[in-house]
Amino acid sequence: MDFELSEEHQMVERMVYDFARNEILPSIREHDRNGTFPHELLPKMAAQGFMGICLPAKYDGAGMDFISLGLLSEGLEWADSSVRETIAVHLGLHALPIFQWGTEEQKERFLPPLATGENIACFGLTEPGAGSDVAAMTSRARKEGDTYVVSGEKMWITLSDVADRFLVFAKTSQEEGTRGITAFLLERGWEGLTTGTIKGKMGVRASNTGWINMDGVPVPETHRLGEEGEGFKIAMSCLDNARYTVAAGAVGLMKYCLEASVSYARQRRTFGQAIGDHQLVKQLIAQMKQRVDLGELAVRKVGWLKNQGRRNTRETSMAKWYCTESAFATASDAVQVHGAYGYSDEYDVERHLRNSKSAVIYEGTSQIHQLMQADYVFGNRVDRPLRCEMPAYDPDYWQN
Amino acid sequence: MNIIALVKQTPDTAQLSASMDGLRLSAEGGPRIVNPWDEYTLETAIQAREEHGGKVTALCLGPPEAADALKTALAMGVDEAILVSDPAMADSDSLTSARILVAAIRKIGRFDLIVGGRAAIDGNTAATAVQVAALLGVPLISYVADIGSLDPEHRTISAVRLLEKARETVTSRLPALITVVKEINEPRYPSLIGIRKAARASIPVWGCNDLELDASTVGAGASGVDWKTELPTTREANVEMIDGGPEDAARTLVDRLMEEKVI
Numbered sequence: 072m073d074f075e076l077s078e079e080h081q082m083v084e085r086m087v088y089d090f091a092r093n094e095i096l097p098s099i100r101e102h103d104r105n106g107t108f109p110h111e112l113l114p115k116m117a118a119q120g121f122m123g124i125c126l127p128a129k130y131d132g133a134g135m136d137f138i139s140l141g142l143l144s145e146g147l148e149w150a151d152s153s154v155r156e157t158i159a160v161h162l163g164l165h166a167l168p169i170f171q172w173g174t175e176e177q178k179e180r181f182l183p184p185l186a187t188g189e190n191i192a193c194f195g196l197t198e199p200g201a202g203s204d205v206a207a208m209t210s211r212a213r214k215e216g217d218t219y220v221v222s223g224e225k226m227w228i229t230l231s232d233v234a235d236r237f238l239v240f241a242k243t244s245q246e247e248g249t250r251g252i253t254a255f256l257l258e259r260g261w262e263g264l265t266t267g268t269i270k271g272k273m274g275v276r277a278s279n280t281g282w283i284n285m286d287g288v289p290v291p292e293t294h295r296l297g298e299e300g301e302g303f304k305i306a307m308s309c310l311d312n313a314r315y316t317v318a319a320g321a322v323g324l325m326k327y328c329l330e331a332s333v334s335y336a337r338q339r340r341t342f343g344q345a346i347g348d349h350q351l352v353k354q355l356i357a358q359m360k361q362r363v364d365l366g367e368l369a370v371r372k373v374g375w376l377k378n379q380g381r382r383n384t385r386e387t388s389m390a391k392w393y394c395t396e397s398a399f400a401t402a403s404d405a406v407q408v409h410g411a412y413g414y415s416d417e418y419d420v421e422r423h424l425r426n427s428k429s430a431v432i433y434e435g436t437s438q439i440h441q442l443m444q445a446d447y448v449f450g451n452r453v454d455r456p457l458r459c460e461m462p463a464y465d466p467d468y469w470q471n
Numbered sequence: 472m473n474i475i476a477l478v479k480q481t482p483d484t485a486q487l488s489a490s491m492d493g494l495r496l497s498a499e500g501g502p503r504i505v506n507p508w509d510e511y512t513l514e515t516a517i518q519a520r521e522e523h524g525g526k527v528t529a530l531c532l533g534p535p536e537a538a539d540a541l542k543t544a545l546a547m548g549v550d551e552a553i554l555v556s557d558p559a560m561a562d563s564d565s566l567t568s569a570r571i572l573v574a575a576i577r578k579i580g581r582f583d584l585i586v587g588g589r590a591a592i593d594g595n596t597a598a599t600a601v602q603v604a605a606l607l608g609v610p611l612i613s614y615v616a617d618i619g620s621l622d623p624e625h626r627t628i629s630a631v632r633l634l635e636k637a638r639e640t641v642t643s644r645l646p647a648l649i650t651v652v653k654e655i656n657e658p659r660y661p662s663l664i665g666i667r668k669a670a671r672a673s674i675p676v677w678g679c680n681d682l683e684l685d686a687s688t689v690g691a692g693a694s695g696v697d698w699k700t701e702l703p704t705t706r707e708a709n710v711e712m713i714d715g716g717p718e719d720a721a722r723t724l725v726d727r728l729m730e731e732k733v734i
Contacts, residue, residue: 079670082546086661120663133663470667 087146095150102277117188130182137377141319148320152426153278163313164194193234195225231281252302274425321394328405362397380463392440472525480540508588510658545669546661557678559686564694569602
């Protein structure tokens with residue numbers, strides 16, 4: 072057993088945190104206040120190789136492993152959840168599923184522009200009336216020759232108005248429940264495809280969240296991902312990727328809140344001493360550190376499982392549940408340590424608290440994850456092998 | 472072009488810790504980083520290679536851990552990295568360090584341009600690179616904020632120096648040594664592909680034997696600088712409040728100042 076980050080991982084961690092400190096922090100507060108998407112960051116992130124960090128070099132990816140993906144997510148969310156969301160969606164929910172489920176032709180065609188950031192991609196599963204209850208989706212696809220005609224509406228879609236590639240799910244069969252769902256790769260500009268932005272979010276205000284409307288969009292068969300009826304399995308495997316980045320990001324958010332709270336508790340004095348010398352503030356700090364350490368362990372374990380090519384749905388769910396709930400509690404405690412100042416957007420902990428609430432809702436609410444964990448324990452839920460498993464990380468394959 | 476980038480590893484001054492009496496700063500156990508000025512050094516060298524071709528060699532004098540700074544240099548994009556390290560070299564002053572670096576540069580062989588940072592944030596002498604130029608007998612252009620032109624064919628460089636109240640353009644023949652300031656460029660981050668390459672790289676370490684240096688000519692024993700800690704002297708001051716109305720108070724104040732021979 073080895074808990075040390077490798078030299079390579081340490082360099083990635085240092086670089087990502089430097090990037091977050093120098094490129095994201097200076098402008099993110101204004102983006103959050105104005106509810107604007109930081110478009111200027113995308114080319115910078117692409118130039119660093121972030122958009123395809125764990126895609127193989129043969130598809131123009133950076134060829135790094137899943138621990139590196141976790142470190143990237145952590146470092147970005149240390150600065151702001153919105154920026155991490157871009158990686159979670161673009162890579163975790165779109166590019167990696169193509170790598171896992173796509174034909175070789177699809178991988179060669181679609182992955183390189185995603186890895187280089189030439190294309191930005193999103194994921195459309197949730198609908199106005201179907202969130203965690205995926206089988207309730209009403210989007211449908213009708214086959215006409217070698218084309219599918221897709222209609223329906225997707226809601227709460229991160230990057231909907233920024234992306235030019237869309238992985239969406241629609242029912243090709245109404246009778247088969249989740250087994251009637253199929254995955255499709257759509258492109259901006261196609262007839263019948265429109266998008267919009269949702270305003271007034273509580274947090275992640277520097278991220279773009281919106282809707283996708285599909286009104287009889289003709290989708291060539293070459294743009295179907297996986298087999299007909301395989302969409303639900305694909306969607307769930309996508310979540311194994313994205314939930315990992317969400318969990319890792321939550322650790323980054325907690326680290327920021329802890330650092331800010333320690334720094335503030337050293338400076339701020341009440342009753343003749345630094346507030347960090349008061350026992351009840353110490354308790355808050357200790358609890359924050361406990362969550363950071365345990366969350367980091369959970370995330371690193373999932374990264375390791377992914378590198379081994381081992382199924383990690385349960386562990387990823389556990390990490391996502393624990394880390395996002397912990398991040399919400401930690402950000403709340405950080406605001407408490409900062410007192411009235413923490414309640415204003417003069418200090419970043421206020422933004423982190425608003426951001427942290429979103430992650431206990433999306434990618435499976437905390438309640439869904441608790442049900443999943445209980446079902447695993449009772450033996451009601453067993454992960455069966457998939458037709459296309461994510462392969463184990465092999466540097467020789469990934470980097471050549 | 473053969474370019475040599477002089478790189479130093481320094482403590483991260485943002486993370487120094489103060490001793491309990493508040494009088495000493497300690498970098499012990501803290502993170503060590505590439506000297507921030509040398510990030511500009513590396514960017515300058517890499518940009519010159521990108522424009523004119525050739526090779527960048529990063530050269531660092533320091534303890535074995537300083538290899539980490541060279542890994543960062545490799546991840547940023549230098550072609551080769553060499554660590555000069557030997558227990559006998561510990562605590563060399565700037566002139567002794569310059570002598571060691573010159574021996575290493577001679578071992579590297581042909582060079583067209585040497586780039587260094589304006590100073591290192593730990594010692595902050597701004598002397599080592601200058602002394603390297605003097606010992607090599609090559610022209611020095613310090614505090615470079617812009618390279619106007621670099622012409623390997625005609626063997627010239629024209630650079631703008633950032634002075635306190637002026638900018639000065641200097642043209643020199645090559646080979647030359649320049650030290651750069653932060654106005655010169657925006658250092659790149661190490662890329663992921665660069666990190667992969669750097670993590671795999673093995674960095675040669677040159678000691679006294681490799682450089683044919685007598686151990687007695689390097690290190691603290693051979694250095695002329697003797698470091699001493701001087702604390703600021705404490706100054707005693709009293710506060711005396713003068714009561715009364717403005718006129719009376721002014722009169723009393725003048726009397727007191729004359730008494731103390733201030734006026």
